[in-house]
Ligand SMILES: Nc1ncnc2c1ncn2[C@@H]1O[C@H](COP(=O)(O)OP(=O)(O)O)[C@@H](O)[C@H]1O
């Protein structure tokens with residue numbers, strides 16, 4: 001088959017996507033497919049999987065996507081990529097873009113309009129999964145437990161936009177992140193620590209991945225900076241009760257849950273560095289947990305996947321308390337597929353090697 005892999009892109013998760021895309025490209029080429037990789041940040045400039053291999057590397061920090069020359073955006077666009085030769089001639093497009101327009105339904109919409117088959121979830125499921133709050137509202141609908149939350153809206157002063165309003169939204173004028181944080185503090189009654197029974201809280205952008213812009217807030221004095229940071233990445237800032245305990249994730253492939261993976265970050269949060277530096281987290285798959293908990297996590301993962309309308313594959317992130325109570329954090333519709341990624345690890349545990357996993361995802365498209 002002719003396969004175009006879309007990778008890289010312009011989100012904060014660009015570096016991870018470059019590595020994911022390279023791994024996928026090499027695996028598919030190894031399976032005998034005719035593979036080209038296209039980086040939407042560079043337009044229609046396809047490269048072979050071997051060429052792509054040379055460039056990909058994850059730095060200690062996310063790339064600075066705002067600054068010109070931050071390695072992104074050299075004269076191309078996603079539109080050029082979708083109109084370009086590699087994609088128009090492909091039988092299937094493998095979407096290996098994490099975060100931003102690659103994972104939020106935008107590229108999926110372009111591919112729909114172009115009449116191309118593509119891997120993973122469609123427009124709506126992608127958009128819902130990327131909007132953490134919208135996903136949580138749906139989790140609640142099917143009784144998938146999720147941490148209690150508030151949303152601070154940062155876009156009210158600029159005339160709406162930014163998606164639907166929810167009854168528990170907290171409107172905040174969008175002036176500067178600093179002023180905005182102070183305004184938010186002034187309105188803290190009913191949405192912050194008082195609502196969730198005290199600190200710590202988690203403050204994160206509503207629609208980012210890879211723990212970018214996320215802060216564990218231990219006391220009121222840290223709140224303003226945390227909101228300001230999250231607001232740099234999203235118009236909506238999600239404030240959640242902190243769930244103490246363990247970190248687990250469940251991959252779903254072809255509407256079947258794979259064995260639970262437990263993640264043990266080497267101290268602290270499962271943040272960008274601990275996610276992508278080998279040796280900074282350890283993993284157990286299948287997780288060493290009671291059978292009743294693993295089947296419950298698998299059941300909840302399928303419900304979360306199903307209620308958003310996901311297709312093909314996805315990964316569902318959980319926190320689990322010491323009393324073994326699970327809370328669903330989010331669904332990732334384009335999960336990482338690097339050497340230290342969790343979906344390949346879960347597939348391996350049931351005897352599906354990386355090339356077969358990637359081929360299966362293509363078949364599902
Ligand atoms: N409510 C929460 N309670 C405890 N830890 C959290 C909470 N929300 C996020 N975290 C931590 O931050 C990490 C990233 O959060 P997540 O919601 O999965 O966003 P993303 O992976 O898209 O950045 C989680 O894996 C977890 O370690």
Ligand SMILES: [Mg+2]
Pocket residue numbers: 210317329330
């Ligand atoms: Mg996550």
